Amino acid sequence: MKGAQFLVCIVAILAFATSLVSSSDPGPLQDFCVAINDTELGVFVNGKFCKDPQLASADDFFLSGFQIPRNTQNPLGSTVTLANVDLIAGLNTLGLSLSRIDYAPNGGLNPPHSHPRASELLFVQEGTLYVGFVTSNPDHRLFTKVLNKGDMFVFPVGLIHFQLNVGHTTAVAFASFSSQNPGVITIANALFDSNPSINPDVLAKAFQLDDKMVTYLQKQVWYENT
Incomplete structure (x- = not known):
């Protein structure tokens, strides 16, 4: 029993230590998980509800306009x-x-x-x-x-x-x-x-x-x- 208790303690300490050094988001569990707000249409869960991969499109991975200069006329400049x-x-x-x-x-x-x-x-x-x-x-x-x-x-x-x-x-x-x-x-x-x-x-x-x-x-x- 003592040996088993010792093993449980070691596993618990290692798990706790691992949680302390983790500094990034959890890893994905599938190729991608396009976020969706409507939970009725979500079929996979990984952080947020996910769109059915078969319904995903290139637009889900796309954003334009970052080349456009922004207005800096504000108190911070x-x-x-x-x-x-x-x-x-x-x-x-x-x-x-x-x-x-x-x-x-x-x-x-x-x-x-x-x-x-x-x-x-x-x-x-x-x-x-x-x-x-x-x-x-x-x-x-x-x-x-x-x-x-x-x-x-x-x-x-x-x-x-x-x-x-x-x-x-x-x-x-x-x-x-x-x-x-x-x-x-x-x-x-x-x-x-x-x-x-x-x-x-x-x-x-x-x-x-x-x-x-x-x-x-x-x-x-x-x-x-x-």
């Missing part, structure tokens, strides 16, 4: 256009997605944010970007780089990162993600524009600010660039 499973149903269970980021000249910013479900690989198509990420507690180590056309940079899953256009022309980058739905948490928006508002005492103490400053920040309009 940037616009993020995400192509995830909501726009390309065929991405379901494939563990990847893509976004286009347009930056205004001289300071267009994709502000500090994180992706809770994906690592990110950023490719600069045009312009010059100052990019970086910060490691977790207790080090808070900052990794930064100035990227030019053709350069790439990796942001590990869950870590806070940013991109700033330090050039005098517009910049364009494409980011690939290790999830069909990476999610995004914009730090300032989440803390100062939560619904309902976080108690100002919490933020004042956390950021070592005056209560009035926190109240002021909570009254601002926090722009979403997605």
Whole structure:
């Protein structure tokens, strides 16, 4: 009995350890699983209900328009256009997605944010970007780089990162993600524009600010660039 109990414990520990190191979407169980919202027509399940493969078409795996420049006339000077499973149903269970980021000249910013479900690989198509990420507690180590056309940079899953256009022309980058739905948490928006508002005492103490400053920040309009 002791031997059997020991074996069960080892299996449980290994299973738990495996779950901790897993950082991507579950693998597909068939060639593809085109997402479908109408569950009455779904015949296979893998993350989302899936369309019958016999009814799938090339359009389920297609999206156009990513070559079109986006408007960056907003408070951040940037616009993020995400192509995830909501726009390309065929991405379901494939563990990847893509976004286009347009930056205004001289300071267009994709502000500090994180992706809770994906690592990110950023490719600069045009312009010059100052990019970086910060490691977790207790080090808070900052990794930064100035990227030019053709350069790439990796942001590990869950870590806070940013991109700033330090050039005098517009910049364009494409980011690939290790999830069909990476999610995004914009730090300032989440803390100062939560619904309902976080108690100002919490933020004042956390950021070592005056209560009035926190109240002021909570009254601002926090722009979403997605």
